[in-house]
Amino acid sequence: MNVLIIGAGAAGNVVAKKCAMNRDIFKSIHLASRTLSKCEKIKNECKRFLNEDIEIHQLDADNVAETVVLIKKVKPDLVINMALPYQDLAIMDACLETKVNYMDTANYEPIDEAKFEYHWQWAYQDKFKKAGIVAILGCGFDPGQTNIYCAYAQKNLFDEIHEIDIIDCNAGNHGQAFATNFNPEINLREVTQCGKYWENGKWIETGPLEFRKMIDYPEVGEKASYLLYHEELESLVQNIKGLKRIRFWMTFGDEYIKHMEVLQNVGMTRIDPVIHNGVEIVPIQFLKTLLPEPSSLAENYTGKTSIGCIMTGVKGGKKKTILIYNVCDHAQTHKEVQAQAVSYTTGVPPVTGAIMLAKGFWGKEPGVWNVEQLDPDPFMAEVAKQGLPWHVKELKEGLGELTERRKDKKAA
Ligand code: NDP
Numbered sequence: 538m539n540v541l542i543i544g545a546g547a548a549g550n551v552v553a554k555k556c557a558m559n560r561d562i563f564k565s566i567h568l569a570s571r572t573l574s575k576c577e578k579i580k581n582e583c584k585r586f587l588n589e590d591i592e593i594h595q596l597d598a599d600n601v602a603e604t605v606v607l608i609k610k611v612k613p614d615l616v617i618n619m620a621l622p623y624q625d626l627a628i629m630d631a632c633l634e635t636k637v638n639y640m641d642t643a644n645y646e647p648i649d650e651a652k653f654e655y656h657w658q659w660a661y662q663d664k665f666k667k668a669g670i671v672a673i674l675g676c677g678f679d680p681g682q683t684n685i686y687c688a689y690a691q692k693n694l695f696d697e698i699h700e701i702d703i704i705d706c707n708a709g710n711h712g713q714a715f716a717t718n719f720n721p722e723i724n725l726r727e728v729t730q731c732g733k734y735w736e737n738g739k740w741i742e743t744g745p746l747e748f749r750k751m752i753d754y755p756e757v758g759e760k761a762s763y764l765l766y767h768e769e770l771e772s773l774v775q776n777i778k779g780l781k782r783i784r785f786w787m788t789f790g791d792e793y794i795k796h797m798e799v800l801q802n803v804g805m806t807r808i809d810p811v812i813h814n815g816v817e818i819v820p821i822q823f824l825k826t827l828l829p830e831p832s833s834l835a836e837n838y839t840g841k842t843s844i845g846c847i848m849t850g851v852k853g854g855k856k857k858t859i860l861i862y863n864v865c866d867h868a869q870t871h872k873e874v875q876a877q878a879v880s881y882t883t884g885v886p887p888v889t890g891a892i893m894l895a896k897g898f899w900g901k902e903p904g905v906w907n908v909e910q911l912d913p914d915p916f917m918a919e920v921a922k923q924g925l926p927w928h929v930k931e932l933k934e935g936l937g938e939l940t941e942r943r944k945d946k947k948a949a
Contacts, residue, residue, distance in 0.1 A: 551884025
């Protein structure tokens with residue numbers, strides 16, 4: 538397979554290096570990004586640490602014509618979009634024009650509205666079918682691996698799944714007062730908006746981080762976790778049969794919440810333009826410039842991520858609850874690919890998905906697919922070999938009802 542990776546950020550670094558570690562599959566590896574020096578750094582590290590060479594290119598992926606020219610030049614079998622959600626539709630358009638398969642890890646988001654929904658990308662279904670190519674959406678960890686845990690459980694462990702709680706914990710320490718583990722702009726847009734979960738056929742909105750729960754994470758222990766809206770909920774509601782409730786939880790430390798709330802209160806997370814000294818600026822974009830790049834956190838990062846899905850359902854008439862999860866160590870991922878564990882857990886699944894396409898397990902039917910619509914079994918076998926081993930644990934019960942409410946955070 539020839540692969541073109543777009544986006545040389547924290548997660549793009551992992552994708553490029555993991556492809557280089559699978560040379561039997563990826564014959565030629567191209568990395569393109571807005572800032573060429575970031576591609577150069579990754580190319581140099583591939584040479585230095587892996588003794589592998591990759592090709593690099595400067596590209597503004599918002600410009601469809603420019604992307605089409607690059608695709609025609611490098612002739613990839615697959616484009617992996619590791620840039621930002623803003624570029625999804627432009628890169629999908631370029632893939633359609635050149636009839637090349639597409640994959641990403643985050644759904645489209647308009648830059649002027651913090652609203653991540655699949656309908657913009659699902660609207661490409663007929664066009665991709667007609668062109669005879671696939672678009673594989675949301676193939677990171679969450680979304681991505683978490684959707685595949687659900688698909689695997691639906692296929693192999695349950696007759697019907699009734700409740701899912703996706704639990705995402707980063708118990709690492711990067712030593713910074715405030716930093717985000719993936720792109721700061723995208724991260725803060727996600728965390729500051731209202732929460733939402735799905736129950737008995739209805740979406741229920743909550744205030745931002747309104748509900749809190751202590752959750753016991755494997756290898757990490759009990760951590761305060763907050764209910765958020767996360768994009769995989771939208772597709773899982775459609776693709777897991779018999780589902781009655783699905784929620785998403787993420788851990789945040791008190792320091793992170795304190796900083797985030799202050800930034801929000803003073804208007805630094807605003808996504809609309811304001812005039813500053815006669816110049817138009819978008820506060821959240823300025824804030825991104827000030828904050829550490831997620832890729833810069835990797836060195837000296839300690840601790841682990843622990844992410845998985847708690848699922849309750851029935852098998853053979855009996856109720857059961859299981860947790861499928863992965864634990865990933867920041868120091869180990871830094872040693873392997875000079876990345877922290879959040880970038881690593883984001884970057885390994887798209888490489889595994891690309892291997893699924895190369896080996897013909899996925900991509901048999903053209904169209905636009907969320908990963909849980911594809912065969913989970915070969916992916917689960919491969920992803921463990923690629924660095925994200927997974928485990929299944931029987932639990933006595935699920936997470937239960939929402940209890941601890943932060944009253945000042947009530948939905949408007
Ligand atoms: P970074 O900010 O570290 O990297 C993004 C990269 O994309 C940067 O190198 C940036 O270039 C490049 N880029 C931005 N705009 C363009 C453009 N118009 N043309 C070409 N390149 C561009 O972010 P991360 O690596 O942390 O995240 C990458 C993606 O992964 C995001 O979409 C994020 O939402 C997603 N993600 C998914 C997760 C999952 O589990 N599913 C988890 C974490 C992240 P420049 O350096 O010039 O700014």
